[in-house]
Amino acid sequence: MSLHPSLSWELIDTVFYRSRPCYESLNWPFDNFNLKDYMVSIGPFASIYALYPKSAVVNLQLTDVNDCITVLNGSGMEIFRINWNFTLNQIVKVGFTRDSKLIMVLKTGICRLYYNYQGDFNEYDLKLGTIKDARFSLNGDFAVQTHSNKFAYIPNIQDPSPVIFQQLETEDVEPYHITTWTFTASKGPSETAATHGEFQDSVRFFIFTTTGISILTSTSTEPILLNHAFLQSVHLVSISPNQNFTALYAANSIYILDGEFNDLLIQHENVSNVSDLRWCSNDVVVYTCNNSLNVLGPTLETLKFYTSGTPYLHAEIDGLYYLTNDGLNFFSRVPNITEETFKIGSSSPSSVLLDSIEYLDRRSPKANDLLEVIMDDLVLAVDGCIRAASEEFDVYWQKNLLRAAAFGKVNLDLYDSTEFVQTCNYLRILNIIRAPDKGIFMTYNQLQEFGIEKLIDVLLLRQLHYLCLKICDFLDLPNFKIMTDWASCKLKYSTNSSDDELLSLIVTKLEKEKIDWTSLSYVAHNEGRTTLAKNFLTYEPSTSKKVRFLLDVGDGNYDELEYALTISDEDSDADSILLILLQLHGTLTNVEFFKIINDKPSAIGVLKSYFYQFDDTMLENFMFQDDDIIGQILLENNMAKKTVLMNRSKYTQFLQSPTNNFNKVEQVQLDLRNTFANIVAGEPIIKTLEKIIVVDLKKAQNVASKLNVTSRQFAMCVLQTLAPIAAKHPELYDFANSKHGKVLKFETYFRELLKRGEKRQAGLYLKSCKDMASREKIKAYIQCGMWKEAERYGYSNTNERFENWLGI
Known part of the structure; x- marks a missing residue:
């Protein structure tokens, strides 16, 4: 039997907190491993880490420093490695997008986005010069500091257009020294703003120097300067998620201020060797020092957890992960419903309902007696057990709480079971992905905020296609994205298979599935399998997608364009035909142009209907060659009408003026x-x-x-x-x-x-x-x-x- 959940609770003031193990031992792929010897970046939900040796950074003066960046899952199992020359490509910061893609910010101003775990990446030039430092937010957006003390915010590195950023300049701070800085961008760019490269007023930079703090916004032209004695030696800063409070570490003290840095709320003195400082939700401040994790409450009451080595922190919406040599743990506030359910001596409806299960297992009539006691609050009891189950990591207590909810639910005439069913489904998925071989230890609240579809995207990055299919079948979700990704991986990594073998395998598996066959054609073409790419097109029902692919990859090739025109003509797709004719019209002579459309009735119809807008002379020649007397008469009549109208219109007299x-x-x-x-x-x-x-x-x-x-x-x-x-x-x-x-x-x-x-x-x-x-x-x-x-x-x-x- 598992330990009672309340045994791990710790009290600060009147609120309970708890630290729970996610992985009690980690499968580090190194010999004689010590976390303090590595630069560590922790990704979303502590489900992915990037590590590279500190020695490679320290020894940059050597002519050639080669090593690798190792990417691991939450349980320490290796996902992939990147060989790296730390002398030629100096790394400023490594971070992750919200969907666990690796981002590397280099000193040269180049930013790399690794869009899969096979080492493929896109590279972007931030055009900011030499980068000195960078900061990542929980949402994957980030900000950088240049060597000239300019600051820039990059909201979305995955945008295929040139990287959008807002550059903010400080006043000349020399000879003063910038001790640390951070930024907030709570609302992020709106859709309209993102389109025009502008940002809402929510983006703010906080730059701490030896003279105080400068606060910069995206609309201000001058920095807002604040100066308190303790602000002149700040080394660590953390802003609460709701931006109402700020925690600072300066001069061996921790200060808690309001969000505008006006009022000092708490000062915790005699704190030394602090290596990191974070907020746990909006409740308490957590800091690390001397092989320990320390928690500071609102009345200066503290908790201390001793760890193996100094832990690395990663904050999430509902708590804080901390990583050590020995394991990964999660620190969080005990929710009210959990406290009511498990607190010793509690008489809340959910606690009584949970007790009734114990008597039910013994086949004792007291189970029904307890049910009678809470009959008036049975709905609250069932809801409480469901929500308490979602908060527990231990499968034993999850099952007991859900059994209690099911027992109470049976005795209710009308009860909406939607939340119960969703909790059961989500907990089943969470228990699977929390396994060490998956290494994604998410909480229930994090999964709700992140969403199942995004979780599937993360699993696809790790090529866990079978698990994704099972999740989709389990939740009755469409699976075409998974099937398409599986087929794309087959094309990329089945280097020893012939085109015919791959075509047979993929078509056999996916012929009845609703997938985007054109996307497979693009993958096959990029892998150099041009014949296979065209074969996939035969299964694509959309003519416009076929034509778009042929135009993209054909690069003006006559055969590709003729084939695209043929399939468009067979399907009578007027838009596609017009697009192809316009492209052919600029590359072929009239004779070649007339020859290619000669046996295509739909193409001829589009030519006669629309081409008078583009080239009436060529259209007239075609009608003359085709002996289309009526068409020639209509064309001449149409031009005559236009001429008369132009001469009569008063607007044509002023055409030169608007120009x-x-x-x-x-x-x-x-x-x-x-x-x-x-x-x-x-x-x-x-x-x-x-x-x-x-x-x-x-x-x-x-x-x-x-x-x-x-x-x-x-x-x-x-x-x-x-x-x-x-x-x-x-x-x-x-x-x-x-x-x-x-x-x-x-x-x-x-x-x-x-x-x-x-x-x-x-x-x-x-x-x-x-x-x-x-x-x-x-x-x-x-x-x-x-x-x-x-x-x-x-x-x-x-x-x-x-x-x-x-x-x-």
């Missing part, structure tokens, strides 16, 4: 690029003005005048640009009261700010809103939370009592 205007706009934008690097020539005028308004409003007014933007258009652009930026609200208010801003009514400013939730700022404009009816203005004051102003205005401007109007 000249466009050239003028483009020239102004090119001139502005010397000052504003993010301006793109040819972009809409309003977009250009928005970028300038944020930085220099007066400059934007001059540019608007040059580009003939009306005063009203410019004022509306200023309003819509500055309204979302809190730091720019005073500037917006000054503009609204200027002659340029008064072309818009104050009501317009009020409504725009109120729409964006800026009630206090919107209220500033109400005094100047002269065109509002009295009742509308009172309502506006109330919407802004300005009750006193609403009452004062109501008494002075309405004939009836204000209370009656409000319905009081």
Whole structure:
């Protein structure tokens, strides 16, 4: 029988915490292994580690330092190795994306993303010069510090477009020394922002120097400087997940401050040799020193766990993993429902229901007696046992709690079993992936937050296709992604098999499955199996996908294009035919072009229907050669009509003017690029003005005048640009009261700010809103939370009592 869960609980103030082993022994693939001799990076859920020797970093002055980076699973079993020359490619930091892909940041400003565990990678140039340091967040985004003390945030390294980043410069801090730094990006980039390379105001950098702290945001042009005595020697910093608190290690003390660094809440003195400092959720601070893990509570009460060597920490949403030479452990707060269920002497409904199972196993009638006691709270008891089961790592207690829930559920007439079924399913999956050969020790809460589909992606990285199929069958999920990945792996790594053998094997297994055969064609083509790639196309039902593949890999090859046109013509896919004809039209002579479409009726129909828009002369020649008299007449008639319409239309008289205007706009934008690097020539005028308004409003007014933007258009652009930026609200208010801003009514400013939730700022404009009816203005004051102003205005401007109007 397993030990009672409460035996491992430790009390800090009035809250219980516990440290539980994930893997009590690790399968390190090294002889005489000691974790302190390695640089260690821990990935999501402590399910993957990257290790490389510290000696390889220390001995960089040697002419040639060759070693390897070893990637292991959570139980210490090797996944793959990367041979590395640490002299030629100096590593700044190793981290992981949220889906466990390895990221390497190199000193040269190059960033590598290993998208599988066979050593294949994509490389990106951050274009920031020499990198000095980097920090990774829990979500896989990261930030870097350059040797010139500039800071940049990279939200998503997997974006195939050039890496998007926001560069933030500090003031010249020399001869002062940057002691440490960190960043927060809680909300991440929005979809729109990510598209344009911009970020929300949530990205902040905290740079600690020997003179204090500088706080940088993505919208501020000057750093916010704070200076306290203890801020001048900070060596470690950790910000709580909700960003309400900050923990600092400085001058042999640990300080807990509020999120804005204004109020010192706790000071824990006489702490030395601290090697790491992290928050465990938002509850307590955990720090490591002298072969121990230490926990600091909100009233300076502490816990100490002795470890074999100094542990390495990795924080997650519901707790904190710590890795030592001997094992992997998980430290977390004991949830309230677990405390109620297992606390000695507890009389909660879930605890009583769990006790009833013990009597049920003995076939004692007392089981029914206990059930009668909690009958009024039986739903709470069942829910409590289900949630307590999800928190336990020990299978014995999982089963007992779920049996108790099932026993209670049977005695309820109406009970929604969805949560019970999901908990059983998820725990079964968790117990499988927690096995040492899988090495993914996730908690139930982490799995819920991460999602089953993303878990399958992680398992596919490790090529555990059979397990993924079993999970999909178990949860009734589609499996086409797994089948496609399995087939792709077969193509990549079955080097000794012929094309016919691979085709037979894959088709036999997958012919009845709904998979993307075109993706297999791409893989086969990349592996040099061009014949096999075309054979896979015969199983692809989508003509447009076939054509897209042939155009991508054909590189203008005549045979490939003719084959693509043939299959498009057979399926009468007009869009694909038009795409191919346009590509052929630019590469073939008229004779060759007419020959290739001669026996393809669908292609001829598309040519006659659409090609008058592109090349009416060529179309006329084709109709003449084809003896299509009616087509020639229609074409001539169509051109005659267009000529008459053009001559009659007043708009054609001014075609030269818009062209000249466009050239003028483009020239102004090119001139502005010397000052504003993010301006793109040819972009809409309003977009250009928005970028300038944020930085220099007066400059934007001059540019608007040059580009003939009306005063009203410019004022509306200023309003819509500055309204979302809190730091720019005073500037917006000054503009609204200027002659340029008064072309818009104050009501317009009020409504725009109120729409964006800026009630206090919107209220500033109400005094100047002269065109509002009295009742509308009172309502506006109330919407802004300005009750006193609403009452004062109501008494002075309405004939009836204000209370009656409000319905009081």
